[in-house]
Amino acid sequence: MGGYKDLLIYRTAVTIFDFTNLFCNRWIEKRSRTFDQMIQAARSGKQNIAEASKEVSTASDMMLNSVSRSSYTELAEDYEDFLRLRELPIWKKTDPGVLRIRTFREVIDIPTNLPNLSNWTNLDFSMPENFANLMLTLCHKQGYLMDQFLRAKEKIFVEKGGFKENLFRKRNAFKNKLV
Template identity: 35%
Template sequence: MSELIPKHGGYRKLKSFQVSQLIYDVTVRFCERYIDRFSRTRDQMTQAARSGVQNIAEGSQTSATSKKFEIKLTQVARASLEELTLDYEDFLRQRKLPKLPPQHPALVRFKELRCKTLEEVQVWVAQEKKRGTDKHGHQRKQKTDDENQAAAYVSASPCSPLSSACLAANAALSLLNLATYLLDRQVERLAIDFENQGGFTERLYKIRSAKRKEHLKDAGLS
């Protein structure tokens, strides 16, 4: 049976699953704080985030009997996270908040943290907000090169210093960029494995053919 039903599952160890799960947690919290509870967008964002997580898990679990289905579900997860990416971008654009470029100092610091939990993301948001204000809550004068660079990116925006909503949305977009990259790589690998090894049907035919030859040999007919 190990030849017919190989080891499968193990999705919790996938980096794509771990990042997608964090995106789900961040999105649930984000929607609770910043999206009207009567808005369809709130449900759509939450469901898109959940779909990313659930389809990675389901695809991994069904991989034993259908490699094609695993590829399909992984693609569904990828599409769901792309939809969620657009929702976060719309949130920023409609409120005239900046979408920070990858080299923005705040995002550089975020990526260096490699957050694994919602709480770690929340700590980063709080730290970045504190960077932009003095003890009286006023915008702090930029003194370092990094801080001057950060100010230049957002100088034309009302989001300076960066608000919690702006920071949280950009953190989610950074995580989504990582997750979609990982899923693209995952689909490529799955496609190569399927091309080289086949799927359940091919394994079933191979095993049945081997058994038939064995029976014929035992019966002295081969």
Template identity: 30%
Template structure:
């Protein structure tokens, strides 16, 4: 599936948008499950006394998804703005990836090697083509939830290190897709102008 659409507003069919939706939802869930501002829980959960980590992670995840939407919607009036917003989405998800990496390192663990069994399995997951006919918002949400199930064995783990590692890989996949989108947008811009 190509990650570039000529028609503005076609973001719901992009694999990058599907992954960004999963990333935002799972980041919210991760933070609720594994971060705490209650020092009495700090032995069991990641201690976030002021809630800054929660805010930073959830805002970066939100920014990734929302900038894909806004960039797609703005494509009909400004290809330059579309490229910039897609790149902001990429940068936001890169920031989020750094937060998950630090979470893992702070726990005395290492991120999974890309040659590990888990990383290979997650990277091998194929996303289904998004086919919407009538109720695009509803069907898009159903599609994202169905694609999320493919990652459930890692995302539903009670081990925060497993979840954080899975998120690192999923975010990496989204970043690769967004990089290809920006490259395609630049090429289209150079050929047709903005």
């Protein structure tokens, strides 16, 4: 694949997008605003990572990745609402189901992890409680990964500057060679 498609944050975004579509088609009324918003939040998270990777401007890159990060916060809220409104438990970080989900590793060589859904956690995803908590856990995991990614980008920017600063340095170096 190459480029942004090999990034862990992108692969996790694809998994969240695919699983959100499956979840919504199973348990959310298709004509509801929630259905559209959940799909859109998952799509926005994924698409903004792709778009950011093609940005020349460091500020635009970081802004788009930040928008992606916010999409996963919004999506996590939707999954929490789903569980709360149905009086289903929201699993704690120490819940055995969460611990199993957190061991999942993205497979970069395949286009989707949908076929692996039940294989890697041994949870019954025909139950909305399990599926919604899976998605909530993946959204939290993605939030953590996005935070780490943004911190790394910020560190590079602080140490090396942005696109315009680097162009200015190169232009000055070129002009100094001419003198």
